[in-house]
Every structure is written in structure tokens, then in C-alpha cells.
Amino acid sequence: MSSFKDLRIVDNFYQTSAFYPMPTILKSTLDDEGNTICGAYTLCLPYYIAGKSYYAMILSCQNNSNTAQNILKRKTCA
Numbered sequence: 439m440s441s442f443k444d445l446r447i448v449d450n451f452y453q454t455s456a457f458y459p460m461p462t463i464l465k466s467t468l469d470d471e472g473n474t475i476c477g478a479y480t481l482c483l484p485y486y487i488a489g490k491s492y493y494a495m496i497l498s499c500q501n502n503s504n505t506a507q508n509i510l511k512r513k514t515c516a
Contacts, residue, residue, distance in 0.1 A: 465497065466516045467508035477505050 466476045485494040497515075499506050509515050 465505055467505055467514075468512055469504070469508060470511075475504060475508065477503075479505075 462478055462480050464476050465479050466474050469475050479497060479499065485496045497505075497509075505515075
């Protein structure tokens, strides 16, 4: 008998991986009225670590989310 469990594949990443510990970040953007909007994200991974003269991160979010739309409009986040 295998010690692995079969997991049903669903279309929501968080339902299948909620038991994996992930670092959480707080991403802030500006909305159309200039208000600061903050959102918690767990899907933020290092992109360039070694061999580059700068650091970069990958933020994975839905393209129609407020965060994604604010980043696309203003090209900045914190």
C-alpha cells in the first residue's frame, strides 16, 4: 500500500495545495482614485537570484484581478 494519497484535480489551485506551507506577501497598488489597495499573495516566487545585477520576483495572479489591472495601468507596485 502506498503512503501517497490520490488527490482529485480541481480548477482551483488553492483547493489542491492549501496544505503546503507557502510564504505570504502583502502587495500594494494604487487604484483609479489614487487609493492604496493591499492584497495578500502566496504565489510570489524568486525569478532572478544569482548571476544577475538585479533582483526580480514572479507574481502569479489572475489577469482580471484588481492587483493585476492596477499593475498593468501604473507599472508599479510595492
